[in-house]
Amino acid sequence: MGIADTYSRGRRLVVERPLVLVLGLVAVLFLLDLARKVTAGSLSVASLATFLEEGLILGLVLGLAGVGLSMTYAILGFANFAHGDYISAGAFAGWATTYVIGGLGTLPLGDLLLLGVSGDANAGTVGASVTSTPVATLVGFVVAVAFAALLTLGIDRLAFKPMREQEGIALLIASIGVALALRYVLAFVFGTSSSGLTAGDPSILTIPPITIPDFAILGFEISGVAVLRSPISITAHELTLTFGAVALLVGVHLLLQRTKLGTAMRAMADNRDLARVTGIPTESVVRATWLVGGGLSGAAGYLIVLWRGTIAFDFGWVLLLLIFAAVILGGIGSVYGAMFGGLTIGIAQNLSLIWLPSEFSTAAAFGVMILVLIFKPAGLFGGVTTA
Amino acid sequence: MSGDGSGAEDATGEVTATGGTAADEGTADERAAENVTDGAASDPDGEAGGAAGGPDGTEGGAAATGVGTDADRDDGLLSVSDLDAGYGELQVLDDVDLVVGDGEYVTIVGPNGAGKSTVMKAVFGLATYMGGRIAFDGEEISGDAPETIIRRGLSYVPQNENVFAGLSVRENLEMGAYILDSIPEDTLDDVFERFPILEERQSQRAGTLSGGERQMLAMGRALMLDPDLLLLDEPSAGLAPELVAEMFDRVDAINDAGTAVLVVEQNAKEALRRCDRGYVLVQGQNRYVDTGEALLADEGVRREFLGG
Numbered sequence: 266m267g268i269a270d271t272y273s274r275g276r277r278l279v280v281e282r283p284l285v286l287v288l289g290l291v292a293v294l295f296l297l298d299l300a301r302k303v304t305a306g307s308l309s310v311a312s313l314a315t316f317l318e319e320g321l322i323l324g325l326v327l328g329l330a331g332v333g334l335s336m337t338y339a340i341l342g343f344a345n346f347a348h349g350d351y352i353s354a355g356a357f358a359g360w361a362t363t364y365v366i367g368g369l370g371t372l373p374l375g376d377l378l379l380l381g382v383s384g385d386a387n388a389g390t391v392g393a394s395v396t397s398t399p400v401a402t403l404v405g406f407v408v409a410v411a412f413a414a415l416l417t418l419g420i421d422r423l424a425f426k427p428m429r430e431q432e433g434i435a436l437l438i439a440s441i442g443v444a445l446a447l448r449y450v451l452a453f454v455f456g457t458s459s460s461g462l463t464a465g466d467p468s469i470l471t472i473p474p475i476t477i478p479d480f481a482i483l484g485f486e487i488s489g490v491a492v493l494r495s496p497i498s499i500t501a502h503e504l505t506l507t508f509g510a511v512a513l514l515v516g517v518h519l520l521l522q523r524t525k526l527g528t529a530m531r532a533m534a535d536n537r538d539l540a541r542v543t544g545i546p547t548e549s550v551v552r553a554t555w556l557v558g559g560g561l562s563g564a565a566g567y568l569i570v571l572w573r574g575t576i577a578f579d580f581g582w583v584l585l586l587l588i589f590a591a592v593i594l595g596g597i598g599s600v601y602g603a604m605f606g607g608l609t610i611g612i613a614q615n616l617s618l619i620w621l622p623s624e625f626s627t628a629a630a631f632g633v634m635i636l637v638l639i640f641k642p643a644g645l646f647g648g649v650t651t652a
Numbered sequence: 653m654s655g656d657g658s659g660a661e662d663a664t665g666e667v668t669a670t671g672g673t674a675a676d677e678g679t680a681d682e683r684a685a686e687n688v689t690d691g692a693a694s695d696p697d698g699e700a701g702g703a704a705g706g707p708d709g710t711e712g713g714a715a716a717t718g719v720g721t722d723a724d725r726d727d728g729l730l731s732v733s734d735l736d737a738g739y740g741e742l743q744v745l746d747d748v749d750l751v752v753g754d755g756e757y758v759t760i761v762g763p764n765g766a767g768k769s770t771v772m773k774a775v776f777g778l779a780t781y782m783g784g785r786i787a788f789d790g791e792e793i794s795g796d797a798p799e800t801i802i803r804r805g806l807s808y809v810p811q812n813e814n815v816f817a818g819l820s821v822r823e824n825l826e827m828g829a830y831i832l833d834s835i836p837e838d839t840l841d842d843v844f845e846r847f848p849i850l851e852e853r854q855s856q857r858a859g860t861l862s863g864g865e866r867q868m869l870a871m872g873r874a875l876m877l878d879p880d881l882l883l884l885d886e887p888s889a890g891l892a893p894e895l896v897a898e899m900f901d902r903v904d905a906i907n908d909a910g911t912a913v914l915v916v917e918q919n920a921k922e923a924l925r926r927c928d929r930g931y932v933l934v935q936g937q938n939r940y941v942d943t944g945e946a947l948l949a950d951e952g953v954r955r956e957f958l959g960g
Contacts, residue, residue, distance in 0.1 A: 525830070528819065532827050535816040542776050542810060543873065544802035545830045 288636065299619065308619060311495045314472075316615045322503055322572060324611025325510035327584075327591040330565035331603035332517055333558030334588060339534035339598040340554045341429075343436035347420065348562055349585030350447040351413050353578060355563025356570045357455060359409025360393075360462055366401035367391045380455055380462065380576065388574070392464040395501045395571070406509070406567050413563025414556045420447075421555050444582065451578040459577035462570060468498035506568045513564055514604055517557070521600060526553055534598065587614075587630065594634045596644025605645060609633065728753045729881050729912050730775070730806070735784035737774035743782060744770045746936045752881060752914050757907045759944065761920040761957065762933035768916040769811060771933070772883045776801060776808050788881075799831055805880035811889055811916075814870035817859030821850055824858050824869055828876030836876065843872040846905070864895045871902065881912040888919050900926055921958055924948050932957060 279286060302308035334348045357380070364377040368391040376386040395402050424443050428436055475493040479486070521527035529550050533540040541547050562581075569584070570576045591610040595602025610630045617629030637645060728751035738744040744767040752758045760768045773779035775786055776798055786794040788804055798808075807828075816824050825843060826835055844851035847868040853861065858869055867887055874882055887903065888896045900922055907913045917923035924930045924944040932940040932953060940953055947953050 525826070528823050528827065529830060531818055532816045532823075535818045536813055538778060539810060539814060539816065540827075541798045542778065542808050543827050543830065544799045544877075545827060546797075546799050 284639070295620075302619070309495065310493050311497055313619070314493075314497050316618055317612065318497075318499070318503070320612035320615030321608065322506055322611070323614065324591075324608035325507060325514075326565050326569050326572070326607070327588055327611055328604040328607025329510045329513060329561055329568070330584065330588045331592045331595070331607050332514065332600050333561040333565075335592050335595070335598055335600055335603040336530070336554050336558045338592075339600075340530060340537075340551060341425070341436070342537075343433040343440065344589075344597070346437060346440040346585070347443040347447060348440075348558075349581035349583075349588065350444045350451070351417055351559055351562040352566035352569070352581030352584065353451055354416055354447055354566075354581075355409040355413030355559075356566030356576060356581070357451060357578075358412035359405040359407075359563065359567040360570055360576060362408040363393055363398065363401045363405030364391055364462075366404055367393050367398040380460060388461045388464045394463050394465055394467070395505050396467055396469075397464065402505075402571070406564065409563040409567035410560045411563070413566065414560035417555045417559025417562070418552060421552070448579055448582055455576075455578055457578055459575050459580075461575050463502070463574040466500040466502045466574065469501045469504065470499040472497040472499075502571050506572050509564065509568055513561060517561070517600060520557070526550070530554055587627070590631055590634045593644055594637050596641075596647030599644070599646035602644055602646030609637075729756075729789060730914065731785075731787045732771070732775070733785045735771070735774060735786060736782035737770055737779045737784075738782060739770075739780055744779070744936050745774065745782075747784070747938075748933070748936065749938055750931055752912050754880070755907070755910055755912050757903075757913045757926065757928045758915070759923040759927035759930045760914070760916045760933055761918075761923055761930060762939070763957065765935075766933040767936040768933055769885050770936075772808060772810075772885050772914070772916060775806070775883065802877060802879075803831055805877070806883070807874035807877060807879040807881075808883040809870045809874045809885060809887065811885040815858040815861070815866050815873070817857065819858055820855050821858055821861070821869055822854040824873050825850070825854075825876055828873035832877070836878075839876055839878055842878075843875055846875070846902075847872050863890050864892075864899070867891065867899060868902070871906070875906070875911075879911060881914065882906060884913065884915045886916055886918055888917065888922075896922065921948070 299308070299313075303310060303313060330348070330352055333351075334345060337343075337345050337348075361378050361380055364380055364386055365374065368377045368386055372386050372390060377391070380386065392398065393401060420443055424439055425436060428439060472493070473496050474491065476491045519527075521531060529540070529545045530553070532543070532545060533547060533550050537547065540550075566581060569580070587610060588607075591606035592603050593606070594609055595604070595606025610633065613633040614626045614630040617626050621629055641647060730750070730752040732748060732750040735745050735748040735750075736743060737748075748767070748771060750758075750760070750771065760771060762768050770779050774781055775793070777794075777796070781794050784794075785792065788801070788806055791804075793801055793804065793806075816827065819827070825840060829836055829839070844854075849865055850869055850872055853865070858866065861869060871882075871884070871887070884903065887899055891899055896919060903913055903915060904926060915923060915927070924947050927944040930940075930942065930944045930947045931938060932947065940947060940950065942950065948958070
């Protein structure tokens with residue numbers, strides 16, 4: 266490797282892929298600017314950590330929801346636009362359960378079931394949170410998962426199964442119809458206004474301010490560098506979401522890699538016809554895929570509401586755009602791509618707040634997606650047809 | 653396979669005879685026959701003529717072959733009679749008859765577009781079934797789900813993309829035994845013994861294998877249930893010339909171990925040399941049926957399909 270080699274490689278890079286070079290430079294500039302902001306004190310380490318934390322949490326939720334979307338895409342070959350509304354439906358079912366358990370005896374059942382559309386059931390009277398109503402929260406979570414899974418299966422029977430042999434585009438349009446129907450059933454029952462559900466979210470973990478004690482390097486005295494000036498607190502709901510999401514994602518990984526059913530799912534994603542003639546019962550694999558994908562969407566829905574504290578009939582639909590961004594960035598059809606894409610989109614959206622006003626944060630997330638697609642048109646994990 | 657020889661030969665004679673009768677009776681068949689004699693079998697015009705003539709010829713053909721195949725209806729392991737099949741609206745097979753006996757090695761040859769692969773696809777429900785009878789072990793299987801057919805002892809290796817590229821070699825083999833409750837370790841050992849390279853590469857992704865290795869993996873997967881009959885669709889397709897003979901040796905070995913084999917082959921000479929019996933399919937219809945040797949020696953077959 267002489268200088269000439271290095272030179273010709275560099276020259277090739279400049280000539281053939283100037284965009285890579287420009288982007289690399291821009292990325293370096295951003296990093297330098299970030300370092301400058303932190304050292305100059307215009308951006309505190311605490312707020313940078315908060316951006317990262319929020320981004321991570323949003324990313325986990327997007328990943329969780331995206332995995333189901335990607336799985337059904339891989340195995341059935343269509344992008345399911347109803348996925349966002351499975352998230353909403355699961356969340357409503359789960360939270361209605363939490364409210365019924367948490368407020369039974371003090372408030373009328375009807376009020377509790379309708380999550381405060383009418384009557385007195387609300388964040389103040391029921392006081393739902395992981396710490397104050399742990400059992401109600403856990404049961405609600407389980408119900409959200411189960412309800413979304415069964416709803417998904419029922420809708421498959423009703424709408425998608427009769428069209429199994431159709432083109433992806435016909436199924437996609439059918440799924441938009443399903444999405445609209447579901448959303449307005451929710452609006453009909455629970456109303457169209459957003460309601461607050463959780464009562465407080467106590468901070469349960471606090472990272473104290475960190476200051477490096479005085480020390481000396483090469484004779485230079487360096488005294489008291491404050492790495493973290495104000496404490497960072499992590500709330501019970503953030504922690505619950507993080508653990509719940511990570512556990513479920515690990516579960517999906519184990520299912521796909523370690524079980525016969527998971528291997529069959531990957532086989533079907535690879536080649537549907539071959540799976541059929543190999544003797545894999547494809548219809549039951551499809552059913553299992555819907556159950557898992559639907560269950561994950563219900564889990565994501567319940568956890569998002571726990572984290573944000575509010576619920577609205579169309580929150581899943583609104584979130585679907587970001588979920589699609591995550592899934593496409595990761596390579597649609599790839600489960601690991603969905604996880605990774607979710608984290609990338611979540612963190613990009615939150616870190617953009619350092620430079621951009623919050624109105625632009627979604628645009629920034631999509632900007633990152635577009636940039637990735639310019640260089641890897643099939644997505645980061647695209648072409649890896651492993652479910 | 654000498655035990656089945658006489659019965660098979662009987663069947664052969666009859667079907668060949670019927671072929672003649674059908675050609676005498678049906679005008680469409682006559683036209684098709686002329687095309688073949690002119691050496692126009694691969695001519696697209698000839699094919700179009702055959703397809704158009706198909707429906708017309710159906711009646712005459714069905715009547716004629718019906719008589720001929722009565723005798724061997726339930727003789728074989730796999731017995732196909734008067735099979736009509738195709739894709740969607742397009743009919744490809746017209747009254748095809750085919751019998752594979754217990755432990756027999758049967759080959760289907762014929763020009764491009766003759767419907768050789770369609771026979772297998774129809775048996776496994778991948779092509780549209782339009783009529784006729786497909787029986788395995790004396791029981792009708794047309795319309796059965798592939799997982800049911802496999803349970804009966806019939807396995808199929810498709811021509812292209814016949815391994816799960818994203819799965820490891822071992823996972824591919826395990827998928828071959830999906831319908832069983834647990835992985836049959838004995839059979840897996842047998843497959844590894846037959847194809848040692850697969851054991852060596854068992855944790856490698858199937859997508860990284862060479863063409864020959866993929867073909868072995870696909871065969872190995874189909875053998876995981878120890879089938880009575882193995883359907884192989886053009887196992888030599890895409891293989892380097894020096895690997896083709898090796899592949900045929902492997903098929904021989906599988907057959908010698910007692911598994912009946914039905915092979916569709918482009919490589920007609922080699923296939924006919926190896927098999928017990930061969931079928932020559934032209935434009936979706938039976939043209940010749942006989943032992944491999946007899947077909948290789950037949951003047952008409954040589955002139956039309958084997959290049960003299």
